[in-house]
Structure formats: structure tokens, C-alpha cells
Amino acid sequence: MQEVSHSYLEELNDTQRKAVTTLDGPVMVIAGPGSGKTRVLTFRIAHIMNSGVAPWQILALTFTNKAAKEMKERIERLVGSGANKIWAGTFHSLFARILRVEAHRIGYPNDFTIYDTDDTKSLIKEIIKGMGLDTKAYNPNAVKSRISSAKSNLITPKAYEANADLMNYDRMNRRPKIFQIYDKYVKKCLRAGAMDFDDLLLQMFKLLYQNPDDIKSKYQSQFQYILVDEFQDTNFLQYEIMKQLVKYDGSKENICIVGDDAQSIYSFRGATIENILQFEADFMNVQTFKLEQNYRSTHHIVEAANGIIGYNKRQIEKKIWTDYIGENKIKVIKALTDSEEGKRVADLIIEQKNRFSLENKEIAILYRTNAQSRVFEEHLRRQNIQYRIYGGLSFYQRKEIKDLIAYLRLTVNPKDDEALKRIVNYPRRGIGKTTIEKLVQFADDNEVSMWQGIPNIELSKRAQNLLAGFAGMIASFRKKNQGGINAYDMALFIARKSGILELLKSDNSIEGLNRVENLNALLDGIKEFVEDDELGDGENPLEKSLSVYLQNIALITDMDEDKGNTDVVTLMSVHAAKGLEYKSVFVVGMEENLFPSFMALSTPNQIDEERRLFYVAITRAKDLLTVTYANSRYHFGQMRFNDPSRFIEELPPENVDSIIPIKAKPEFGEPRVLGGIKPRLKQRNVLPKIDVSGFVVAAPNEIKEGMKVLHMKFGEGKVVSIDERQVASIHFTQLVENAEKRIMLQYAKLQILE
DNA sequence: GGGGGCTATGGGGGG
DNA sequence: CATAGCCCCC
Numbered sequence: 065m066q067e068v069s070h071s072y073l074e075e076l077n078d079t080q081r082k083a084v085t086t087l088d089g090p091v092m093v094i095a096g097p098g099s100g101k102t103r104v105l106t107f108r109i110a111h112i113m114n115s116g117v118a119p120w121q122i123l124a125l126t127f128t129n130k131a132a133k134e135m136k137e138r139i140e141r142l143v144g145s146g147a148n149k150i151w152a153g154t155f156h157s158l159f160a161r162i163l164r165v166e167a168h169r170i171g172y173p174n175d176f177t178i179y180d181t182d183d184t185k186s187l188i189k190e191i192i193k194g195m196g197l198d199t200k201a202y203n204p205n206a207v208k209s210r211i212s213s214a215k216s217n218l219i220t221p222k223a224y225e226a227n228a229d230l231m232n233y234d235r236m237n238r239r240p241k242i243f244q245i246y247d248k249y250v251k252k253c254l255r256a257g258a259m260d261f262d263d264l265l266l267q268m269f270k271l272l273y274q275n276p277d278d279i280k281s282k283y284q285s286q287f288q289y290i291l292v293d294e295f296q297d298t299n300f301l302q303y304e305i306m307k308q309l310v311k312y313d314g315s316k317e318n319i320c321i322v323g324d325d326a327q328s329i330y331s332f333r334g335a336t337i338e339n340i341l342q343f344e345a346d347f348m349n350v351q352t353f354k355l356e357q358n359y360r361s362t363h364h365i366v367e368a369a370n371g372i373i374g375y376n377k378r379q380i381e382k383k384i385w386t387d388y389i390g391e392n393k394i395k396v397i398k399a400l401t402d403s404e405e406g407k408r409v410a411d412l413i414i415e416q417k418n419r420f421s422l423e424n425k426e427i428a429i430l431y432r433t434n435a436q437s438r439v440f441e442e443h444l445r446r447q448n449i450q451y452r453i454y455g456g457l458s459f460y461q462r463k464e465i466k467d468l469i470a471y472l473r474l475t476v477n478p479k480d481d482e483a484l485k486r487i488v489n490y491p492r493r494g495i496g497k498t499t500i501e502k503l504v505q506f507a508d509d510n511e512v513s514m515w516q517g518i519p520n521i522e523l524s525k526r527a528q529n530l531l532a533g534f535a536g537m538i539a540s541f542r543k544k545n546q547g548g549i550n551a552y553d554m555a556l557f558i559a560r561k562s563g564i565l566e567l568l569k570s571d572n573s574i575e576g577l578n579r580v581e582n583l584n585a586l587l588d589g590i591k592e593f594v595e596d597d598e599l600g601d602g603e604n605p606l607e608k609s610l611s612v613y614l615q616n617i618a619l620i621t622d623m624d625e626d627k628g629n630t631d632v633v634t635l636m637s638v639h640a641a642k643g644l645e646y647k648s649v650f651v652v653g654m655e656e657n658l659f660p661s662f663m664a665l666s667t668p669n670q671i672d673e674e675r676r677l678f679y680v681a682i683t684r685a686k687d688l689l690t691v692t693y694a695n696s697r698y699h700f701g702q703m704r705f706n707d708p709s710r711f712i713e714e715l716p717p718e719n720v721d722s723i724i725p726i727k728a729k730p731e732f733g734e735p736r737v738l739g740g741i742k743p744r745l746k747q748r749n750v751l752p753k754i755d756v757s758g759f760v761v762a763a764p765n766e767i768k769e770g771m772k773v774l775h776m777k778f779g780e781g782k783v784v785s786i787d788e789r790q791v792a793s794i795h796f797t798q799l800v801e802n803a804e805k806r807i808m809l810q811y812a813k814l815q816i817l818e
Numbered sequence: 819g820g821g822g823g824c825t826a827t828g829g830g831g832g833g
Numbered sequence: 834c835a836t837a838g839c840c841c842c843c
Contacts, residue, residue: 128833156833181832205828261833332831433830435834455832489819496819619833639831661830677831700829701834 068114072107072142076100083353084108087115087289090347091320092340096384097369097683098360098645101322105293106135108320109150110142112289123287123309124152127294129624131643151287155302156261157619159268162283163259164615169276170267175477175611177258178618182461183482184208184260191248194508201238202245210234211246215262216299216334218269221247255513257479265301272308284312294642295323295343299334307346317347325380326373329639329677331669340380354382360645360686362390364719368689371716373679376672393721394682395690396712402653402697406439409650409692410447413633416648416688424450426647428634430681432659436652437635444633454622454636464568464579465586469614471558475541476611479513488534491563495534499527510808511777520791520808537561551613552594555587638681649685651678654693655706678711691715762816764790764809774815778805 073081080100083093084107095101105124112122126132132152140147151158160178167174179187188211189204214224224230225243234242253260259267272280287309292298298306310319321343328337344350358366366386373379397412399405409429416422429440434456444451459465467490470483478484485504489495507517518535521528541561545554559565568580593616594608623640634646653659659678664670682689693708759776767773771783773794781796790809797803807814 154833200827203828264833330831333833435830438834492820494819498819621833623832637831663830698834700827 070111070114072110076103076107077357079353079355080104080107083355084111086351086353087112088316088318090317090343090350092343092350092352093320093322093355094352094380094382095322095324095355096358096382097324097327097680098358098386099355099384100359101293101355102131102135102643104355105291105322106138106142109135109152109289109291110139113139113143113146117288119146119149120151121286121288122150122152122291123158123289124150124291125155125158125293126152127154127297127643128621129153129157129619131293133624154619155298155305156264159264159305160615160619163264163267163271164612166271166279167267169279170270170274171254172259172267173257173477173479175257177256177473177477177480177483178264178615179253179256179258179260179482180618181261182466183258186485187252187482188245188249190504191245191252194504195241195244195248197241197245202241206237207239207242207245210239210242211249212262213334214246215266216301218266218301218304221250251511252481252508255479255507255511256481257477257513258482262301265305269301269305269308272305280308281312284309284315288316288318290319292319292321293323294327295321296325296328296337296340297323297330297335298339299336300339301334303339303342311346319347326376326676327642327680329642329673329680331673356382356384358384358386358683359388361386361683362388362392362687364390364393365682365685365689368394368715368719369679369683371719372675372682372711372714375714376675390687392688394715394719395688395721396715397690397692397722398708399692399694400696402436402439402694403442405652405692405694405697406443409440409652409690410443410449412650412690413444413449413648414447420647420688422647424631424633427650428636428641428644428646428648428684429650429652430636430638430641430684431652432638432661432677433653434637436658440635440652449633450631451633451635452630454634455640456622458622459582459585460617460620462579462582464564464583468555468559468562468564468583468586469617471541471562471564472555472610472614474515474538475545475554475558476614478515478538478542481507481514484514487562488531491567493530493534495527495530499523499531503531506806509778509805510811512808512811516811517808520789520806522787522791522806545610550594550608551610552587552591554610555590559583559587638677641684642680645684645686647686648688648690649682650690650692651681652692653697654691654709654712655697656709657704657706658697659709659711675711675714678709759813760815761813764812766816767792767809767812767814772817774817775807776813780817781805 073084076084080103083091083104093101093104095104109122109124113119124132124135126135132154136147136150136152139150163172163176164174167176185204185208188207189199192199192202192204192207214230219227219230221243224246231240231243234240253263272283290306290310292306306319310317323340325337325340328335363386366384370384397408399408413427416427431437437453437456441451441453460469467487470486473480473483474487485500488500502523503514503517503521506521507514510517515535518531523531541558544557565583568576568583571579590613593613638651657665660671660674664674691712693712696703696705698704767783767786769783769786772780773783774780775794775796778796779798781794784793784795784804786792786809792807792809792812793804794807795804
């Protein structure tokens with residue numbers, strides 16, 4: 065037996081050490097900002113490994129993949145080797161990895177597509193339009209967030225319809241049919257073999273809960289130790305998954321959660337502080353440790369943070385303190401315009417760099433909304449200060465990148481309707497809007513993906529040939545892809561054969577050249593992925609297929625990318641700054657309607673969350689904190705006037721320099737009031753209510769011309785004709801428009817009436 | 819079916 | 834300001 069060194073324990077204070085060495089049973093660590101939380105987590109994992117536990121038996125759920133990567137590197141240095149085999153990453157990426165192996169057990173292909181926000185939105189929009197509803201009343205964003213929140217709370221479409229609170233809420237907001245959209249959305253995703261971000265959690269839960277082939281015990285016994293970072297930002301569903309993994313007969317319940325209720329800033333995506341309270345109720349004998357000493361910031365910053373958070377009721381009792389007495393108070397700067405704000409921040413950065421010999425990378429500008437980055441960019445560039453913006457439009461969201469990726473997605477999973485719609489006519493091959501609409505309708509009627517509809521839909525000869533040509537190309541890509549080709553060779557082949565590369569190269573404008581460059585950068589990235597010789601769990605090189613590549617990039621964010629050692633000022637949203645620290649921090653745009661956001665003004669709970677967000681913002685600073693606001697700023701091309709943020713007044717005066725407590729009155733430019741909702745409904749099919757109990761599905765070959773049949777969705781109809789591809793034309797008596805539908809017998813659920 | 823120009827309209831944070 | 838969606842023309 066090798067001698068194990070525990071010398072790292074000497075680097076910890078008493079509470080930290082207890083949090084690291086208490087390995088058995090449920091542990092809760094409440095960790096104030098700058099209290100050495102990351103250190104505790106890494107040391108704890110190292111300690112678990114030193115106690116003889118294999119790295120792959122440890123599940124560490126972090127907030128970003130970058131945090132997981134850094135943690136693994138630090139653990140590697142502490143314990144020698146093996147740290148790369150720890151299951152560390154975000155909920156989404158780790159569950160995607162598991163589902164890639166297990167999805168077939170719950171009705172999904174293992175090669176499932178991950179739908180991003182744009183895919184989700186466009187699908188929801190398609191459904192709304194398909195139902196003849198108005199996209200103004202049924203704002204796709206609003207609908208998406210209702211669906212997302214339903215999924216995060218384990219509410220199925222059926223349960224949604226049966227839930228009086230949800231239905232009343234939707235009725236009050238004039239969106240009574242959200243439950244139907246939700247239902248269609250779920251079905252369409254399944255047909256497309258696609259999971260959205262919420263599904264990565266929801267399907268993981270289903271896998272464990274439904275427990276096909278006793279799969280649950282496999283993961284329960286694998287993950288002997290579970291750690292969850294930023295627990296305050298997990299939602300109900302994430303917590304339920306954790307419980308599936310940890311709570312069972314004979315479990316040692318070795319789970320450690322680390323969080324800070326004061327830094328809970330993600331309730332908009334379903335995170336709930338209740339989880340912290342619930343944890344103590346769900347687990348017996350939870351051992352709680354509170355890390356209250358702040359090692360990061362000056363007393364001015366810590367006291368200001370305490371002062372701010374004191375305005376919030378209801379929090380876990382704790383007192384964050386520091387023995388770091390700083391010289392510089394918090395600076396509050398008022399600017400007349402947003403542009404002046406940008407200039408003053410840039411000037412002050414120059415001044416601070418000289419006076420305190422700061423490097424660019426020790427400085428960050430934090431804002432409430434990504435749209436605010438522009439003025440700072442402008443002025444930093446003017447002053448020749450290197451910077452980097454995180455968040456906003458990422459590389460993978462550029463059009464030319466998404467186009468090629470859509471081809472790759474379709475090659476891996478041809479049922480991916482969103483990918484198909486995107487590129488079926490790009491580059492142009494004469495397949496127009498009408499054809500695509502018909503294909504969408506046909507696929508919907510037959511409850512299949514568009515890809516499955518292509519060989520069976522009846523269109524003009526021309527349209528049919530064009531579609532067949534496209535399908536043939538994709539089929540040839542698929543055939544090539546199944547021959548064990550790596551992702552790079554495949555992607556290059558597709559970029560050439562699809563005509564994308566050629567099309568982009570024919571554009572000699574600056575933007576065109578840029579696009580070619582971006583596409584090449586994407587191909588380089590794929591090459592890098594292929595050549596990376598990182599080892600997987602079983603010491604085998606990780607698989608380099610297109611499918612694995614797509615899974616990797618679907619969950620990548622700006623934050624995960626290496627900044628390298630470049631010396632740049634960081635610009636990012638406050639949300640993105642969670643967990644980070646800088647010597648000098650500028651929190652900008654501190655105005656009513658912006659921070660706190662106008663969306664939050666009417667709800668006390670949301671104001672509290674904005675306040676926690678401000679708390680997170682200021683506690684990123686180690687030495688210097690500057691808070692700025694502007695009397696006027698451009699927003700959507702309009703000049704707007706805002707009062708200074710209430711949070712500025714909440715800063716304790718003794719920790720602040722040069723505060724100017726003037727409440728500017730708006731002179732003109734009152735906020736534009738959005739108009740009322742004007743529903744504009746066309747006469748549409750109202751689908752008949754069909755009693756599905758006692759429904760007898762007929763075999764495809766039993767259906768004959770002239771028969772009267774019952775369809776699950778469209779009700780009674782008469783079979784007009786059946787063609788050689790087994791597509792039947794059926795006239796449905798209860799439909800108002802497009803009563804004659806073409807239905808694929810292979811998939812149709814029809815009952816013979818007479 | 820495709821392209822170009824014009825208008826109306828969003829309104830946050832992110833995996 | 835940015836862009837989706839519409840209208841009109843080829």
C-alpha cells in the first residue's frame with residue numbers, strides 16, 4: 065500500500081477541513097463568496113480518491129464544463145493521476161453522455177439530436193402557426209418558457225391540461241392552448257429523435273424512474289460519491305435526478321451539496337432555493353458546514369455586500385467576514401449618457417493600470433444585459449485596451465456554422481426536422497417555401513419526420529425530383545458516415561459535396577471572406593477534436609465519430625473556451641461571472657429598469673433576485689470596485705432616461721466614495737407601452753374529440769378503398785384511394801379545410817368502421 | 819420559386 | 834438597433 069500524503073489539509077481552515085474530511089453521509093456546505101469553495105470541492109474529491117475510491121465512482125456536478133476541467137487539473141496535481149476519469153461536468157453534458165449510451169431504452173435513438181434554443185423556438189413557432197394561432201398572443205418565447213418550466217417540474221402535457229392553476233394562468237394570459245402546443249412539441253421532438261436542453265435532464269430522470277432493464281442500479285452503484293456545486297441554482301428536476309441516484313435501500317447517501325442561497329440567480333430557468341431547505345428534510349443527519357470567512361475581497365467590498373443582501377428577507381443565517389482591510393472604497397460614477405459611461409470606464413481602466421500596475425486580465429466589466437457591451441467595446445478599442453467579450457452570439461451560432469452543422473446533424477440523424485428545414489434549400493436547389501410547407505403538413509398528418517415523408521408525399525414531378533435528389537445526397541452522406549470515417553474527413557466531404565464551401569467561396573465581399581474563414585475555423589476545430597488523444601473511461605481513445613463531435617459542441621458555451629494566457633479585459637454579464645474573481649471590477653448600467661431589470665420591477669421576489677445578482681456582481685471584486693450609471697442611454701434606437709438603481713442607495717455610505725444621490729426625473733421619453741393583444745383568428749380545423757378507449761388499430765393491408773375509417777387525430781373519414789406506396793387519400797368528414805389528407809398506412813393508426 | 823427592399827417589432831439572464 | 838416577415842416583381 066502506498067503512503068498517501070494528506071499535506072493539503074494543512075492549507076485549510078478548520079471549517080474547510082471538516083467539509084473536506086467528512087466523507088460519509090449527506091453533507092451540506094454553505095459557502096459565502098470568496099470562502100474557498102472551489103478549494104474545498106477539489107480537496108474533498110482528492111480526499112475521496114485518497115481513501116481508495118476509484119475516480120469513475122465520483123460524480124461531480126459543476127456549473128460550467130470549464131470549472132470541471134480546472135477542477136480535474138487541480139486534483140490531478142494533488143493525487144497524481146486518474147483525475148480525468150472523474151465524472152465531472154455540467155448536469156447537461158454528463159447526462160447527455162449517459163443518454164448517448166442508454167437512450168434507446170426509453171424510445172430515443174442513441175444518436176439523438178440536441179435541439180438548441182433556436183431549434184426549439186422555431187419548432188414551437190411552426191406548431192403555433194400550424195394550429196392557426198396568432199404568434200403575437202402566443203409569443204414563442206413565452207410558450208417556450210412555459211413548456212420549459214413544465215418539464216423542469218415533471219409536469220407532462222396531460223398533467224398540464226389537468227392542472228387548474230396552470231390552465232387558469234394561461235387563460236388569464238390569453239394563451240389557453242399552451243397545453244396543446246406542449247403536447248405537439250413533445251411528440252414532434254420524439255419523432256425527430258431530438259432532445260432539447262430540458263430533455264437532457266427529463267429523459268435522464270425517465271431513464272432512472274422507469275428503470276428499464278434495472279438500469280438504475282447500474283448508475284446507483286457506480287456513483288458512490290456525488291458532489292453538487294452551485295446547488296442553489298439547481299431546479300426541481302435536477303434535484304429529483306440526484307435523489308434517484310442517491311436515495312435507495314442500502315445507500316450510504318454520500319452526497320455533498322455546496323451552495324449559497326445569497327447567490328441564487330437562476331430562478332428564471334427554474335432554479336429554486338427550496339432545494340436547500342428540502343435537502344435537510346429529505347436526508348437524515350445532514351452535516352452542515354458554513355464557510356463564512358472571505359479570502360477574496362477588502363472589508364469595504366465585503367461590508368457593502370453584507371449591507372446589500374441585508375435588504376433581502378428570508379435567508380440562511382450567516383455572517384461573511386474578512387480580515388483584509390482595504391484602502392480603496394467603492395467608487396460610484398455618474399455619467400450623462402451610456403457613451404460617456406463607456407468613456408469614463410475606459411479612462412479609469414487606464415488610470416488603474418498605471419496607478420496599481422494592473423494587467424488587463426485582472427479587470428472585468430460586468431453588465432446586466434449582453435446588449436450593453438457595445439459602448440465599452442467602442443471605447444476600449446479607442447484606448448487600445450485589449451478585451452474579450454464572453455456570451456452573446458457565440459461562434460456556433462453564426463449562420464454559416466449552423467448551416468454546415470445542420471448537414472452534419474442530418475447525416476447522423478435524418479429525422480432531425482429542424483436541420484432539414486434549414487438546409488433542404490441551401491445552397492439553393494429549387495425547393496421552395498410551398499414544397500416545404502406541404503412536407504411539414506404531410507409529416508404532421510402522418511406523425512412521422514419530414515425525412516420519412518419525402519418518399520411518400522405527392523407533389524409536382526419537379527418538386528418530387530428535387531426532394532429525391534436532396535434525399536439521395538443525404539443518404540450518400542449517411543452511407544459514407546457508417547463506414548467508420550472520422551468526423552473531420554466526413555465534415556470536409558460534406559462541406560464540399562453539399563456545395564456550401566463553393567457557394568461561400570464565390571462571395572468575394574469582406575463578409576463573404578469572413579464566412580469562409582469561419583467555416584475553415586470550424587473544420588479546424590473538428591480536426592482538433594479528431595486528433596485530440598484524450599483517453600476515455602476505459603483507457604481507450606475517445607470515439608471520433610461525427611455523432612460524438614456533435615454531442616460535444618451542442619453543449620459548449622463561450623465560457624468553456626480557453627482564454628489562453630492572453631492579457632485582455634473581460635466583458636461579460638453578471639450571470640456569466642458567477643464563480644469568477646478579478647482585482648478590479650466595474651459593475652455598469654446601475655439604473656432602474658436595467659438593473660434591476662424592468663421585467664422584475666413588479667414582483668418583490670424578482671427584485672430580491674436582482675439584488676442577489678448585484679451581490680454576486682460586487683463580490684467578484686478583490687480590491688477595486690467601481691459602480692457606474694448613466695442618466696440616459698440608447699435602447700432599441702431610442703433615448704431612454706432612468707433613475708439611478710435603488711441598489712446604489714442601498715450601498716452602506718461608509719464604504720463608498722463620491723456617491724451622488726440625485727434622483728434624476730425623466731423629462732421625456734417615457735417607456736413605450738406595448739399595445740394590447742389583437743387576436744386574429746382564421747377559421748381553422750377544430751380537431752374532433754375522439755374516444756381512444758376501445759380503439760382497434762387495423763393492420764395497413766386491411767385498409768381498402770371506399771372504407772369508412774376512424775383516425776386517432778382527424779376522426780371519421782372515407783378512404784378515397786390508395787396508391788402503390790401505400791399512401792391513402794382519406795376524406796375526413798369533420799374537417800373544415802384540407803379535408804382530404806394523404807396518410808401513410810405504414811404509420812397510420814386507423815380503425816375500420818365499415 | 820427566388821430576390822430585394824421595406825416595415826413593424828422585439829424588449830433578460832443561459833445550458 | 835437588428836432582424837423577421839411581408840410584399841412585390843421577375
